[in-house]
Amino acid sequence: SNIESIYHATEAAKTLTNCKLSVEDYRSTISSTIQSDKSTTAEIYYAVCSSVNLGLNIVESTIEKRLNTLAKTDDSILSQGYALLTGAQLSPAIAKYYADTINDLVQQADELDGRILQYEGGISTTAFIFDAFYEVSEKASSSIKIDPKQLIKFANYFSTKRHVATLRSAYYLTKAFKHLSDNKNSIPIVVTRASPSEVNLQNPSVLVSVTNLFGQTVGEMTVTADSAKRNEDGVVVISKQKLTPKSSDFTIYELPFYDKKIPRGFYTIHLTLTPSTNGKFIGLTDHTIDVKV
Structure with missing residues (x-):
């Protein structure tokens, strides 16, 4: 018009x-x-x-x-x-x-x-x-x-x-x-897998990206794998394990996952985040990452 x-x-x-x-x-x-x-x-x-x-x-x-x-x-x-x-x-x-x-x-x-x-x-x-x-x-x-x-x-x-x-x-x-x-x-936290979906001897760790919607850093977080369960039977292979920051800007965190004792299968990792700084962060719980062993 x-x-x-x-x-x-x-x-x-x-x-x-x-x-x-x-x-x-x-x-x-x-x-x-x-x-x-x-x-x-x-x-x-x-x-x-x-x-x-x-x-x-x-x-x-x-x-x-x-x-x-x-x-x-x-x-x-x-x-x-x-x-x-x-x-x-x-x-x-x-x-x-x-x-x-x-x-x-x-x-x-x-x-x-x-x-x-x-x-x-x-x-x-x-x-x-x-x-x-x-x-x-x-x-x-x-x-x-x-x-x-x-x-x-x-x-x-x-x-x-x-x-x-x-x-x-x-x-x-x-x-x-x-x-x-x-x-x-209020800033929603975006959590995504930053490594291949398959975990093996060559890729033994799960890398997790933690950012805002723009993909920018939200500062240091304590990222905890509350559990990692095998989808078919609910077997828990990880419990309350903290991830390690992998990048200086705290956007990538690492969870060592591959272990010869872990049975093959598809797993869902449940993550919780705790901010180290004061911020109006939302969406700190109920994050899941799927991987295959």
Whole structure:
């Protein structure tokens, strides 16, 4: 739409030095978008952002009224996401009103396998909504109102989406990763196997990667293998064994595993992490690594 083009132009001009746009070229389109009953929530967002970028005065009560009306006619998750992002452009008081709705929006997410949360519309929609949660909370100066268990389920979903099809998805996924790796927020820990799945004489150890979603270090952790059980019969071959840091940045830990006495088979290693530094870490338990002997 025309207002979307104006939004992109003003966003680009904001980041470029010596790029000044003529306010008068856009004033009437922005104003009519805000006043029009036919405007969508997305268009209201574009108009408000464009106003902010161009230094135009915003009558917040008018925007609130438009958003409230739109909420009655379009309660789609995308529309609600745009409402949050619009709220993030307004006063902290209005932003707080929208930040307080985050929990309701989280409840609208679909849960898969008890470990993933996503919205209908896939990665593009989910990462977009997730970004809106953080943007509006930041404007409201309030902490993000998402239960840590739910936050981990969103993080699980994002961590499976390293390759995305559109620039929009990539943009919002990167923003989601950034929010979930920022020290001022809760940081989910990502634990993955960093060595071959088969353990043998040549590869006697299991290497485990411990990072944030960006693959960056989260500082030193005490990583403990609570147990290693053979899948077919539950035989425990390791119990409460600490892993050894293998890299100076504490992203790789080693668990010696191969032993002639260990029977052949498929094993699941259960890991628990304990941080050495103070941080808002979540997802420190219930990590599993599968290996074959």
